[in-house]
Amino acid sequence: MRLDPAALAKLLQGRRVSMVSGTNGKTTTTHFLAAAVRASLGGDDARLVHNADGANLHHGIASALSGQRGADIAVLETDERVVADLVRLGRPEVLVLLNFSRDQLDRHHEIKGLGRSWRDALARAGEDGPVVVANADEPLIVWAAETAKRVVWVDTASTWTQDASLCPNCGSPLVREQPDHTGAPGGNWHCSACALRQPEADYRVVEGRIVDRDGRAWEPDLQVPGGFNVGNAACALAAADLLGIDAATALAGMRTVTAPAGRFATMQVGGTTARLLLAKNPAGWAEALPLAQSATVVLAIDSAAADGRDVSWLWDVEYEQLAGRTVVATGPRAQDLAVRLAYAGVEFRTEPDLARALAGHPEPVDVVATYTPFQRLRKMGGV
């Protein structure tokens, strides 16, 4: 269902709007930026509206905005498909573009089409468009952001390169240079034929710290785990700077973020202590799976519309790293995972029912889930 664009435009009017989009990390990054803004408001929280629950389509955004008509600052997580509309309707000041990777290919056949919609929207917006904070590690993001009036580039030290083999501009093979000072396995990239290349970064993630363009280094000291969240924090820090928030204040806010919309939350269910990790696609699993360090790991797989009906992506995840641990495969597509684990040489047991898969573990367990079971688990645990 599509909302009347005029209604959404009216809800956005008169606010300072910041948007965050990308395949992975947008909920957490939006929480970082919202927390940075909140820290700068000196207790006047009513000035901020944030779609904190991750409802990031037209209706979810409109619902958040209409619930806080008095708020003059909006920090909005925005689905990839809504970015172009919101750039047009909402005149955002800041747009954070995190990454692009394959996700739900049964619905989005070519990720390049989404990148093109961003690029065109930014070109059309011209001088009225947002300043873009963009991940310099991602070729498709760089190409999409090129048309913006100004871009602040962030080297997030991303490690996922499997969705960027060809130049989004001309289709020629991309070349990845030897790993650079950031220690990123991908190294810098450039096109083998045209001028597209990794831009010089304004902010960089270097050995877990965030370094700004003046060479100042910040310890993130975040409460959420994972190197990828330092990259997300670097993007939020750059966005906060554009909103006029100093780095110390912004980081103080970001350090209060613990479990954005249930991600990384610890909960009690069926006598078990479980930590929730969300992974929706191969890039997301590559980030989440190394965080799951418990002796028993529960993996929950579904193929509802929101998960993608095709589970072939299971074979692009390195489940081999779980060898030697106890794995419980659960969710409606547990059997697809079971076959993947068998071929990976990983011991497992299959328990399609989520509640039973979670029940009765004497030691804390990490749970990695696709979108639909993740939301069910949040309900079960009240997080």
Added chain:
Amino acid sequence: MGATGTHLDQGQGQGRGRRAEVVLVYQSLLGIYGDRGNATVLARRLAWRGFDAVLTTVEPGEPLPDTGDVYLLGGGEDAAQVSAVTALRADGGLHRAVDRGAAVLAVCAGYQIVGRSFTVSDGPADTEIAGLGLLDVTTTRGPVRAVGEILSRWSGPGGEGRTGEDQWLTGFENHGGYTVLGPGATPLATIEVGTGNCGDGTEGAVAGSVIGTYPHGPLLARNPALADHVLELALGEPMAPLDRPEIAELRRQRLQAVRR
């Protein structure tokens, strides 16, 4: 830089340590639907049977090894497909492999690539691209994209005479191109549910040791009999049975889901 090969831990059985090499071709271009899974499945099934299974991944710019027993191609977006066919034609290794009797399994965009020609979308117009000509099939843009679970009866080479569960091929298709077979190719299967080649009731194409087909899932993870047929084509000997209850259960579930 040459292609890299990994030896899998070896089990006991019919292989008695003989080398068997599975070559995964251009995963970075032709691998968006978990297609590397077909390589994982073949190599692991060889290793379970006591072969010295070598899994070799080769990327554009690296020569295709001439030592492979099976060559695998998967799915990819338009630009990647054109890039892959250009590199494969320049390399020539796939033709040499077929000439010496190696097996080729080409899925989705890979299927289109090994045919006579296919089209890619170039703005409003479609451009025809020459394929490798290993299969007598021609692909053009279809009226609607075929997306969803697919079930077919394995009626073509390798499938004749199979009864019970083994006669069914299950997978997930996602393709905009429709493929028509010429006289030099035989359909792999007959459609029960889904679109397959072009909505004419056929699925896939076979010529000698070359198999082209649309379903991923990936294909061989969901169809162990077909996996072993590919190995038999490649190695020229029957494969000893493997008892893997988790795969039988997955097939039961997927067949039930698609027939509902």
